[in-house]
Amino acid sequence: MEIETILEKYTGSQRDNLIPILEEIQEERGFISEEAIVKVSRFLKLPASKIYGVATFYDFFHFERQPAYHIRVCNGINCHLAGSDNILRKLEEELKVKAGQLTRDGIFKYELTGCLGACNSAPVIKINDEFYSGITADDISQIIEECKMKIKEA
Amino acid sequence: MFFDIEVNNKIIKARQGETILQALSRNGIKVPTLCYMEDFTPTGACRMCVVEVEGMNDLAPACSHPVEEWMKIKTHSPMVVKARKTNLELLLANHPDDCLYCVRNGNCELQKLAAELDVKERRFVGKRNKYKTDPSSPSIVHEPEKCILCGRCVRICEEVIGVSTLEFVRRGDSTSVSTANEKPLNLSNCITCGQCIMVCPASAFYEKTHLPELQESLHNPKLHTVLHYSPAISVTLAEEFGLKAGKDISGLLNAALRKIGFNRVFDTSFAADLNIMELADEFIKRLEADQNLPMFSSCCSSWVKFIEQYSPEMLHHLSACKSPQQMMGAIVKSYYAESENLKPEEIYSVSVMPCTAKKFEAQREEMTHKCITDVDAVLTTRELAKLIRLYGIDFHHNEPELPDMPMGTRSSAGKLYGASGGLTEALIRTLHYRITSKEITQFKITEARQVKGRKEFKFKIGQYELGFAIISGLVNVKDLLKDIKEGKTNLHFVEVMACPGGCINGGGQPIPADPTAVKARAKTLYEIDEKDSIKASHKNPMVLDLYQMFLKEPGSDKCKTLLHTKYTPRDVLL
Numbered sequence: 170m171e172i173e174t175i176l177e178k179y180t181g182s183q184r185d186n187l188i189p190i191l192e193e194i195q196e197e198r199g200f201i202s203e204e205a206i207v208k209v210s211r212f213l214k215l216p217a218s219k220i221y222g223v224a225t226f227y228d229f230f231h232f233e234r235q236p237a238y239h240i241r242v243c244n245g246i247n248c249h250l251a252g253s254d255n256i257l258r259k260l261e262e263e264l265k266v267k268a269g270q271l272t273r274d275g276i277f278k279y280e281l282t283g284c285l286g287a288c289n290s291a292p293v294i295k296i297n298d299e300f301y302s303g304i305t306a307d308d309i310s311q312i313i314e315e316c317k318m319k320i321k322e323a
Numbered sequence: 324m325f326f327d328i329e330v331n332n333k334i335i336k337a338r339q340g341e342t343i344l345q346a347l348s349r350n351g352i353k354v355p356t357l358c359y360m361e362d363f364t365p366t367g368a369c370r371m372c373v374v375e376v377e378g379m380n381d382l383a384p385a386c387s388h389p390v391e392e393w394m395k396i397k398t399h400s401p402m403v404v405k406a407r408k409t410n411l412e413l414l415l416a417n418h419p420d421d422c423l424y425c426v427r428n429g430n431c432e433l434q435k436l437a438a439e440l441d442v443k444e445r446r447f448v449g450k451r452n453k454y455k456t457d458p459s460s461p462s463i464v465h466e467p468e469k470c471i472l473c474g475r476c477v478r479i480c481e482e483v484i485g486v487s488t489l490e491f492v493r494r495g496d497s498t499s500v501s502t503a504n505e506k507p508l509n510l511s512n513c514i515t516c517g518q519c520i521m522v523c524p525a526s527a528f529y530e531k532t533h534l535p536e537l538q539e540s541l542h543n544p545k546l547h548t549v550l551h552y553s554p555a556i557s558v559t560l561a562e563e564f565g566l567k568a569g570k571d572i573s574g575l576l577n578a579a580l581r582k583i584g585f586n587r588v589f590d591t592s593f594a595a596d597l598n599i600m601e602l603a604d605e606f607i608k609r610l611e612a613d614q615n616l617p618m619f620s621s622c623c624s625s626w627v628k629f630i631e632q633y634s635p636e637m638l639h640h641l642s643a644c645k646s647p648q649q650m651m652g653a654i655v656k657s658y659y660a661e662s663e664n665l666k667p668e669e670i671y672s673v674s675v676m677p678c679t680a681k682k683f684e685a686q687r688e689e690m691t692h693k694c695i696t697d698v699d700a701v702l703t704t705r706e707l708a709k710l711i712r713l714y715g716i717d718f719h720h721n722e723p724e725l726p727d728m729p730m731g732t733r734s735s736a737g738k739l740y741g742a743s744g745g746l747t748e749a750l751i752r753t754l755h756y757r758i759t760s761k762e763i764t765q766f767k768i769t770e771a772r773q774v775k776g777r778k779e780f781k782f783k784i785g786q787y788e789l790g791f792a793i794i795s796g797l798v799n800v801k802d803l804l805k806d807i808k809e810g811k812t813n814l815h816f817v818e819v820m821a822c823p824g825g826c827i828n829g830g831g832q833p834i835p836a837d838p839t840a841v842k843a844r845a846k847t848l849y850e851i852d853e854k855d856s857i858k859a860s861h862k863n864p865m866v867l868d869l870y871q872m873f874l875k876e877p878g879s880d881k882c883k884t885l886l887h888t889k890y891t892p893r894d895v896l897l
């Protein structure tokens with residue numbers, strides 16, 4: 170849905186609708202673009218800096234296209250000792266991008282994160298909302314293949 | 324209503340409804356503050372101002388806590404002092420240690436606080452966020468690494484200037500002050516007024532300096548250096564050298580500038596007179612044709628950028644006259660160059676302004692013709708003080724000198740440009756003469772001299788009953804523009820200055836902006852006007868000469884090419 174169409178639904182609304190508007194834009198478009206910030210600011214007659222300030226305050230808004238699979242590699246103490254480094258290295262080898270970057274096809278992004286709270290099954294990674302525990306670097310290729318398959322099927 | 328409270332075992336008088344801080348400072352007790360700004364609602368963000376109040380569990384922020392009758396306060400107990408010191412040390416934990424190399428070295432609130440609270444070592448080592456310095460603006464450099472997140476720039480940008488360029492983005496330890504979509508300042512809606520510089524306690528904002536280039540030009544034998552200083556400078560600079568605020572030191576300034584090596588020293592007030600001649604002519608033409616009224620002043624470059632961005636549909640109201648800085652620049656590179664037998668490119672033309680927006684204005688493309696810029700370098704009052712110190716000039720052992728002719732002659736009307744309302748007063752004097760062929764008898768217009776963000780009054784000149792509005796503190800222009808659009812006003816002329824109080828309180832002035840000093844500067848301008856024998860721009864003999872020998876009459880073709888310009892809409896993130 171176009172940003173304009175979303176905004177139309179909120180015609181006549183005030184600044185207290187800012188969060189719902191941004192949420193809906195993100196849901197529809199996947200992320201909050203620069204263009205979205207400008208359009209929302211014109212729509213609510215608020216300075217663009219204010220919209221951007223509010224949006225960046227909340228963790229759940231993204232400002233760039235999001236990957237279909239966001240891989241978080243736990244770097245809590247247990248996972249670190251259990252070899253999260255190796256997993257990271259393997260990911261870099263497989264996906265051919267650095268941590269934090271989007272792959273060329275826009276499907277994957279991986280990064281190191283603080284403790285995910287699953288210490289007794291270290292090392293763990295989390296892909297979107299799903300945990301993978303006790304994995305080794307060797308499991309990575311297969312996990313990635315599975316993700317790609319799912320995309321193809323969908 | 325007053326009541327007694329106990330502070331540090333003594334009884335003092337507090338007023339109902341005021342904050343602890345207000346009660347303390349009225350009684351001469353100083354408590355350090357950082358995020359607090361006079362006349363703004365307190366945010367209580369920095370906790371520098373905490374005091375101990377008997378019976379309260381936590382220390383109370385004096386800047387935002389109301390004073391109450393039962394209070395027994397300790398402002399400097401060991402607990403309070405320790406808390407303040409720890410707060411400050413935490414702020415310093417992610418502030419760079421490079422004071423020696425900082426523009427604000429010696430005039431920094433953080434530095435002063437650290438000395439006051441006797442901070443001797445770095446007790447906390449914080450994780451430092453890496454931020455890039457943003458040098459993109461022609462006027463202002465932003466160095467987020469220095470920021471301690473007090474919020475003062477964000478507030479002045481929103482509440483006084485009304486553009487909200489700056490805002491806090493992200494949160495927690497990734498919070499920073501930035502613009503919409505974190506764009507560099509030159510792509511933002513920043514109008515370059517520099518008020519963020521004036522309030523920042525930590526040097527995260529400062530002017531883009533033109534000093535190195537200027538010094539080189541001063542020592543280039545092929546260049547003829549010409550300097551002119553704005554009406555507000557000579558009544559401000561004294562403060563930078565420990566003299567009384569508001570003292571007019573134009574004579575000493577002329578002497579100092581000659582010692583530094585400028586070939587000619589002119590007074591921008593001359594160009595203010597010239598500006599009035601053109602403005603009056605343009606105004607009368609519009610009045611007679613009943614077109615494009617009210618006419619908007621165009622001297623303040625921040626205001627010009629504002630209207631280009633926010634109300635391009637109203638640009639036809641804006642006067643076509645260049646600002647005094649640019650008029651002077653244009654005359655220096657044409658008339659003056661000719662009369663001195665110099666090529667324009669052999670002249671290095673410098674202006675000193677109480678303003679950072681003038682740096683932006685000087686580099687606008689409208690201000691360059693055939694690769695010749697009207698003005699080559701713009702210094703703020705602060706940079707001028709630096710230059711004078713750099714050249715080892717001792718102000719106190721100089722004899723006053725006069726500026727150079729012909730552009731050193733001014734009327735006191737030109738001088739009035741320094742304060743909000745001054746332009747309007749000057750304009751009325753010349754309009755009166757142009758419309759009625761008689762000189763005005765009552766020079767002073769009290770309504771124009773009020774200290775207010777929006778002033779409006781009627782003034783009768785000949786058969787015309789004219790409506791004037793004067794804005795200072797740009798946020799106030801928003802409602803006025805709305806009123807004009809909705810046809811709620813009956814105005815003929817609108818003067819707008821972005822900074823509150825006008826140029827005497829500009830973004831290039833000494834830091835911090837001291838309200839008492841600003842008042843003293845205005846007072847001196849009015850005294851000069853009181854005493855001066857030439858009180859109207861059209862009486863400035865050198866301006867009249869310039870017309871006779873070079874420009875012909877106001878609004879002539881030559882004036883149009885040299886002294887007028889055209890402004891166009893500007894597309895930025897608002």
Ligand code: SF4
Nearest residue numbers: 470471474476523527
């Ligand atoms: S830039 Fe300066 S004024 Fe603005 S929040 Fe940071 S320290 Fe405060």
Ligand code: FES
Nearest residue numbers: 367369370372386
């Ligand atoms: S000055 Fe009081 S909390 Fe900052």
